[in-house]
Amino acid sequence: MGLSGPRLLSAIAILCLVVPAEAAGRLAAAPDEPGTPTGTAAAPAEEATGEPLEAGPVAVRFLEPAPPGLILGETRITLEATTSPDARIMRIEVFADRTLLTILERPPYTFTWNAGARFLRRVLHAVATDSAGRTGETRLVVRPLYIGQYEEVRLVNVYATVRDGAGRAVRDLSRNDFEILEDGVAQTISHFTSAHVPLTVALLIDASNSMNLGGKIDLARRAAEDFVERADPEDRLMVLHFNDALHGAARPAAGPRELKEAIQGIRAEGGTALYDAIHRTARSLDDVEGRRAIVLLSDGRDQALADNEPGSLHLFEEALETAHRAEVAIYAIGLGHHLEREMDLRRVRSLREILETFAKETGGRPYFPTRARQLSRVYREIADDLKTQYTLAYSSTNPLRDGRWRAIKVRVKRPELHVDARAGYYAPGPMVR
Numbered sequence: 001m002g003l004s005g006p007r008l009l010s011a012i013a014i015l016c017l018v019v020p021a022e023a024a025g026r027l028a029a030a031p032d033e034p035g036t037p038t039g040t041a042a043a044p045a046e047e048a049t050g051e052p053l054e055a056g057p058v059a060v061r062f063l064e065p066a067p068p069g070l071i072l073g074e075t076r077i078t079l080e081a082t083t084s085p086d087a088r089i090m091r092i093e094v095f096a097d098r099t100l101l102t103i104l105e106r107p108p109y110t111f112t113w114n115a116g117a118r119f120l121r122r123v124l125h126a127v128a129t130d131s132a133g134r135t136g137e138t139r140l141v142v143r144p145l146y147i148g149q150y151e152e153v154r155l156v157n158v159y160a161t162v163r164d165g166a167g168r169a170v171r172d173l174s175r176n177d178f179e180i181l182e183d184g185v186a187q188t189i190s191h192f193t194s195a196h197v198p199l200t201v202a203l204l205i206d207a208s209n210s211m212n213l214g215g216k217i218d219l220a221r222r223a224a225e226d227f228v229e230r231a232d233p234e235d236r237l238m239v240l241h242f243n244d245a246l247h248g249a250a251r252p253a254a255g256p257r258e259l260k261e262a263i264q265g266i267r268a269e270g271g272t273a274l275y276d277a278i279h280r281t282a283r284s285l286d287d288v289e290g291r292r293a294i295v296l297l298s299d300g301r302d303q304a305l306a307d308n309e310p311g312s313l314h315l316f317e318e319a320l321e322t323a324h325r326a327e328v329a330i331y332a333i334g335l336g337h338h339l340e341r342e343m344d345l346r347r348v349r350s351l352r353e354i355l356e357t358f359a360k361e362t363g364g365r366p367y368f369p370t371r372a373r374q375l376s377r378v379y380r381e382i383a384d385d386l387k388t389q390y391t392l393a394y395s396s397t398n399p400l401r402d403g404r405w406r407a408i409k410v411r412v413k414r415p416e417l418h419v420d421a422r423a424g425y426y427a428p429g430p431m432v433r
Helices: 021-028 209-230 256-264 274-285 316-326 351-362 372-385
Strands: 009-013 049-052 059-064 074-082 089-096 099-104 110-114 122-130 135-142 151-163 178-182 185-187 189-193 199-206 236-242 291-298 329-334 390-394 405-412 418-420 424-426
Touching: 059 122, 059 189, 074 089, 074 122, 099 110, 151 178, 151 189, 151 405, 178 189, 178 390, 199 209, 199 274, 209 256, 209 372, 236 256, 236 274, 274 291, 274 316, 291 351, 291 372, 316 351, 316 424, 329 351, 329 372, 405 418
Parallel strands: 059 135, 199 236, 199 291, 291 329
Antiparallel strands: 009 151, 049 059, 049 135, 059 074, 074 110, 089 099, 089 122, 122 135, 151 390, 151 418, 178 185, 178 405, 189 390, 405 424
């Protein structure tokens, strides 16, 4: 389905009039479907896959949407084009039902198109031209949905960051370099792009009383402002801070000025309701389309200020599950020298283990600067990290709607490389008809 969220996407169409499967098949074979201009012939089966129509030096194919799915509403269109080493791709013309949508003149070859509010048959056609005047083309036919049909299209979207042994981002990989396993079963990658996908980031800053020590809150504010300045213009940011409660507007700010005013207004006082802050921030991002991330900074365990008791109403496990269900990547910054010895109040995990688990389980990355003046560098690294992610998607081979956890493992075929991606997702619950 032509939807571009980072989450498990579930698009369900249930129609009240049910016809036999044989009759539905006859409807599907009708030559003039609604929404298709008269005279627009359906492409042969071998031409409907989004792959190049014929072999030649210029090749173009659709990466998104993946064949042979349904498309609806705002749909991301992504293409890949290649030519011989002695030439370069000059442009790609993209058509829908013989109407020119756009001309793409430089990579990444991606744009967003509104496919309308109904599941209609669409013929997408692309023609690539190289500097030698040669062309290549591809065609993708996406299916309609008819009365009597029930169809569910689910895409599991995964964002992956790949690094070499020195920790540098690797940006030259292709779809064929990746493998995805779900509960140990290999999955077919239907969508792939290395282009930057806009995201929403919540800067979640610990503003408990301990952040006053050594001027940590001042350095945290300065580092957060650096992050704002490095963010891409199309990304959406919000600033939240927490002590005994979560503070700030749980919505993206209008622009850098509003963000910096929110950052400058942070004052450190009170206890540390760490788990409540993650739980509430993840929930506020749950309905946001596109990639979602929390950049978390904390210097202490979850604890009330006056007493040796939890600062949060929610447990660590609840906060982690909420982050998983919202499909939010957490980039966790633990500030201090002795995080591995600072245990939670249940004496189960150290603060370092807690922050590492939040990050690694959700597809983010943990950072442990020992001094507050290192924060600006850490925030710069996170900003750069978010710009170098690969987007992969697949349709799960497991059709069950059991609501259970499914483990995801993303691998690359070069063993010297390391991949950061989320550890899994919760399947949809039982279907209600």
